[in-house]
Every structure is written in structure tokens, then in C-alpha cells.
Amino acid sequence: MIGAAATLAWNGFREARRNRVTVLVAAFAVALVMGAVLFTEATVSTLERVLTDLGLGSMSLMLTLLAIFLSSGLLSKEIERRTIFMVVSRPISRGMFLLARLAGNMLTLGVILLLMALLFIAELAIYQFPLHQSDFVAMSVLWVELLLLSSFGFLMSSFSSQIVSAVVTTGIYFAGHLSGEIYNLSQKSASGFLRGLGMAVYYVLPNLEKLNFRPHAAYALRVSSDEILRSVLSGLGYSAVLIGLAVLVFSSRDFK
């Protein structure tokens, strides 16, 4: 069973590697990280801050786009194209199939993240800037944010089309980063309904800002291990709930 799941996960990675969109996005992301050097000529900020801001920002932007693209289309495309028929009819549970596909997705994102991180570290080394703890934390926790987004994309993709999944997951990305602001704004409203809605958004949606350590990295602020642990655990916990729901929906549906 584990062997079959590993085979499927590896196949997912192979699929992404042979997908032109993934290759293009990865190439563009690498170019963006490398291009950060050019921006240093046109800024009044310190070189180190520009490199960190642009490097980590490019990683976040490109990998978020890729995570939404890959996760929202994966299951729905398998169902629409009927490639799923020849896989789920094999001795592997639907839950394991879904987990294996998610693992393949996260492996792809992890490899590209690693590649971009190595380039970013090389740039810092070339300019003889130190790699701060917060740089490392920001890059590592970004993977947890990508896992959370991918899990949401998978959940949507288990019962809806790629476009619907992509739109909703993108909405969740923005709402998740703005949930604190939405809460604060709503609490200033005179309407009880709006205040309740703001509170619901804050508590139901994932707080993606808790997984964002890029501002810490930009100012080279040390992040406490408690804070890292809380953020990672909340991200992993939220992802586990989404994956559980996705398995539930996917396992009970018909493939007509």
C-alpha cells in the first residue's frame, strides 16, 4: 500500500515536471530571484533588505500561483479526462490516492522552493550578507502555507471544476492574509451582522499572516521557537482538517 502510494506521489512529481506551465513558472521564479540584483541599482534602501524582500517575495508569489494552479486542477482534471478510472480501480483506497497525489504536489513545490532558496542563499553569499534565522524560517514556513493552500485546492477540486477551485482558493489566499484586517474593520461597524461576519471570517478562515515571516526576515528579526511551533502546528492542523474533508468527499462520490 505504501509502495503504491509512493509510486503515485512520484508520478505526480513526474507529471508536474513534464507540465509546461510548471516548468515556465519555475524558470520565471528563478529568474525573478536572480533579477533581484538588478533592483538594487534602483533603490535607496539597503542592498540586503532589497535582496531579502524581493527574493522571499518572488518565492511566495510564484509558488503560491503554482500551488493554486496545481492543486485546483489535479483531481478535477483526473475526473474530467477520466484518467482516474485506471488508477482508482487498482487495489488502492481513494483516500490513499488523494494523499499520494497531494504528496506529489508538495514534493514538486518543495523542490522548486529548495531551488529558489539555494539561489537566494547564493546571492546573499555573493554580496557577503549573512543568512539570518528569520530568512530560513520564512522560507521553511512558506512550504506550510503552500500545503494549506494546496489542501484547500484539493478539497475544492474533489467536487468542483478547476476554474471554480482556482477562484475559490485564490479568494481564500487573500482572505486568509487579510482576515486580521477584516476582523478589525468589521468590529468598528455599527451593524451586528457585519461584526458577526467579520468574526466568522476571522475564526473560520486560516490566518495566513501567521505563516508569513517575510517581514521578520526583511528586518532580520529573530523569531522565537514558540512562535514558529504555534504557526506550523496551526497550519498543519488546518491542512489536516481540509485533507480529511477532501478524503471524505472524494471517497463517497461517484465517477460517472
Next chain:
Amino acid sequence: MNSPLPIETQQLTKTYRLGFWLHRKVRALQDLTLRIEPGQVYGLLGPNGAGKSTTIKILMDLVRATSGRARIFGLSPNDQMARRLVGFLPENPAPYEYLTGREFLGLAGRLAGLGGQELDLRIGEVLGMTQMTRASSLQIRRYSKGMIQRISLAQAIIHRPRLLILDEPTSGLDPIGRRDMRDLILSERERGTTVLFCTHIIPDVEALCDRVAVLVGGRLVREGSVQELVSGQVPVMELILEGISPETLQTLGVPLQSTQALGARQLVRTGDRESQQLIRKVLEQGGKVTQVQPARFSLEDLFLKTIEEAKQAAVGGQIV
């Protein structure tokens, strides 16, 4: 104790819910009871929407039955042990097109529990059996429809299943591809594999099947061997008549199944008993009977007749 049957279904029913609010129901299958014995090639025959693919999807756990029971070697279709014993070729198969044929078979084999040298050997064997060895290093996106059908069959047999379930295996194939597919099915039967396949191509059923079930509108309307089904029909006689007009024929008071003008002659089909009465009356009218022969009642005739009969009492495949 008897070993469990490869396939057994009891009063299998499937109703799909459609629409945004899922309030529309379509009954795709109703009370289907089947028993398929080991080593048989069993055909599910029926027009589009008859419930053939739904039956197969329930057996492959792609669709869950609304009620009734399905068993594969005595196990539930969602039991992974059952799926280990089955090879499946879906209708219009869609293998991962970014893989080469060889990679796809590797994936299928590993998912079925094969590995190492055994898998490599088996990939070589099934590529040879399906005549896909030369194309095995090409990406599947470059394959023709026939090649996709062949590589999909190869993945279905890679783990030497005891039961093969094939959904429209010859659809879209050219005559050579169809013949090769038939040969492969027959060679699997020689090996002792039980085969269930569904089709609406009647010559395939006649050529391959030990037993046939005819489904119409989600219901089983006939079941038996081809011989049993055809010989169970009331014999029909074909007569060629001369010197008698179609209008006169209609006034003779003999029930006719069909009439067809062949120039000045009439080709008439009627029941065996009625044919003697018809000959007598034609002669009395001054006509001539130039030919009398029993009409060959084919599976196709039976199929068309069955569909006509079922239309009058259709219950399945309809909005309920």
C-alpha cells in the same frame, strides 16, 4: 465448499441524482441479478443508456449502487483484495498522456503490487502481446486511438488478473484492431481468465461470448447463451411471391411480419405456421410462390426485437 463466483450481483439498482439541487433522479439500473461462472466470456449487450457501463462501474467501485449487492469472487467491490484480482479496461480509456507506454505500464504494474525484475519481464510480455513494443518509448500523447486501446488493455492484464472487465473494448478500432482485440480476449479465456465485457457491437458478442445478457433501459431483458437466445425464438419463414400485389397481400387475412417489394416480386416474412396458410391463399389468388426458406434468426434480430419489446415497458434510464 464452492469457490465464490467471479461476479455475482443481486437486485443491483442505481439511481443518479442530477441538477444543482440533486432533485432530479435518473434510474440507470434496476434489479440486475447476474451470475458469471469461472472461465466464461460473458457479454453485456444493450443500446446506449442500457446500464452496461453503470454495471461495470459498480463492479469496479467507481460508482456506488443505490441498492442491491455486487460481489467479485465473494468480496465487495470496494475491497482492495477484490480489485487485485481484476483487470479493467474502461470505455474510451485515458492513460496519463505525459508518460511513455512503458512508464504507464510500470505505474499500473506497481499499483497492482508488482515490482523489480518480475515487473520488467511482465512489461515486456504484455507489450509483445498487444504489439506495442516498438511504440513503448513514445509518449502516450502521440498514440493513435488504436494504440491507446492496446496500451490500456496491456495495463489491464499486466498483473495476470483472474477476471477481466472490459467496457466497449473494440469501439473505435479498425477491423484489424478489432480482430487483434478479439484474439487477445480469446487467449485470455484460454488461460482460464473470466471475461466480462460490454458492447453494442453484435458480431463481437457472437464471436466471443459464452453467455450474453441483454440490457435495455437499465433492466435485464434476456439472458443465456447465444444459441439458447436465438433458438428460443419462434421460427420465421421467408417467401418470395410473384403475380400478387402488396395490396392484395394485405387482404388475405394472414398475419405478416414484413413485406418488401423486389421489382415485380414480393419478399414476405411470416411465422412458420402462417406460411402454409399464406402459400395456399396466394395460389388461390393466382399468384406464384417461387421460394420458401426458413429465415436465419440472428442475435441482431433478437436484439432489435428485444429493444422494441422493452420500449413498450421501459422503466430504466428514465427520469423518475
